[in-house]
Amino acid sequence: MTHYLAEVADAFQESWDRQQEAYLPDREHRIATMLDAVEAVTPDGRPRLLDLAGGTGSISLRALARFPGARVTVVDQDPVLLALAEASLNGDPASPVEGDGGVVGREIVAADLGRPSWTEALPHRDYDAVLTATALHWLAPERLAVLYGEIRQVLRAGGVFANADHMPDEGLPELTKQLLGKANARREARYAAGAALSWRDWWARVAADPRLAPLHAEREKIYPAEHGSAEWTPPAGWHLAALRTAGFTETGLLWRGGADATVAAIA
Numbered sequence: 001m002t003h004y005l006a007e008v009a010d011a012f013q014e015s016w017d018r019q020q021e022a023y024l025p026d027r028e029h030r031i032a033t034m035l036d037a038v039e040a041v042t043p044d045g046r047p048r049l050l051d052l053a054g055g056t057g058s059i060s061l062r063a064l065a066r067f068p069g070a071r072v073t074v075v076d077q078d079p080v081l082l083a084l085a086e087a088s089l090n091g092d093p094a095s096p097v098e099g100d101g102g103v104v105g106r107e108i109v110a111a112d113l114g115r116p117s118w119t120e121a122l123p124h125r126d127y128d129a130v131l132t133a134t135a136l137h138w139l140a141p142e143r144l145a146v147l148y149g150e151i152r153q154v155l156r157a158g159g160v161f162a163n164a165d166h167m168p169d170e171g172l173p174e175l176t177k178q179l180l181g182k183a184n185a186r187r188e189a190r191y192a193a194g195a196a197l198s199w200r201d202w203w204a205r206v207a208a209d210p211r212l213a214p215l216h217a218e219r220e221k222i223y224p225a226e227h228g229s230a231e232w233t234p235p236a237g238w239h240l241a242a243l244r245t246a247g248f249t250e251t252g253l254l255w256r257g258g259a260d261a262t263v264a265a266i267a
């Protein structure tokens, strides 16, 4: 049976990507470097991956394109984004491996990372990799430090965690301000030229779609403010220290671009 969002899922995936790239011009490269780390720790090429705060499943879709035998779990609490992830990952009626709960090895999980109980909703405890991008800055500092420990608990020994987010370099405060100013100007130029939708406009399109509007109404109960909650973007050094405290054996920078970085850690 065809997924009820099949007609619109690809289009919303594409406009989500453009909308996110307006914030992160290096987004594809950033995801590719995370997948390099996944490849390095899974010699059999069949990683079990947790796409944390995965939204529409962007990381999972790229992981499956690169590792066709990958098993993915997308966790998020946004009903709109999870429905798009579901349609893209499990909505292919021609898939040869459909099970009762959708395509085998592709799980969509609704859970709030703000609460420790999120791990109870997971179908596995032995992930090869937990990847997350542009999301954990929505959490409060004390919660994020604890979450890092919870993430380690769902990774197998030797598995990798990577978090790509806004993480300025504390040694470059003035240069960072200038870099952010330039990035903002480039983003505004993209909106003005119609190259990408702004965050607000993307959500307005969702609200205007009759198939997504009921889910959008549900979302507004979860995220009454425009961006969910206040954003907290400490330097990469804060994340590395918190990951070491959480018990990871190796921690370091996997990637940096301007005021963004990807920290990685081995369980």
Ligand SMILES: C[S@@+](CC[C@H](N)C(=O)[O-])C[C@H]1O[C@@H](n2cnc3c(N)ncnc32)[C@H](O)[C@@H]1O
Pocket (backbone or CB within 6 Å): 020, 052, 053, 054, 055, 056, 057, 058, 059, 075, 076, 077, 078, 081, 111, 112, 113, 114, 132, 133, 134, 135, 136, 138, 139, 228
């Ligand atoms: C900017 S989006 C990024 C999504 C995806 N990682 C990507 O790169 O396209 C941030 C995501 O974090 C999710 N998120 C924020 N706070 C969350 C929480 N407490 N629990 C679960 N998901 C959360 C949002 O719902 C949203 O999908």
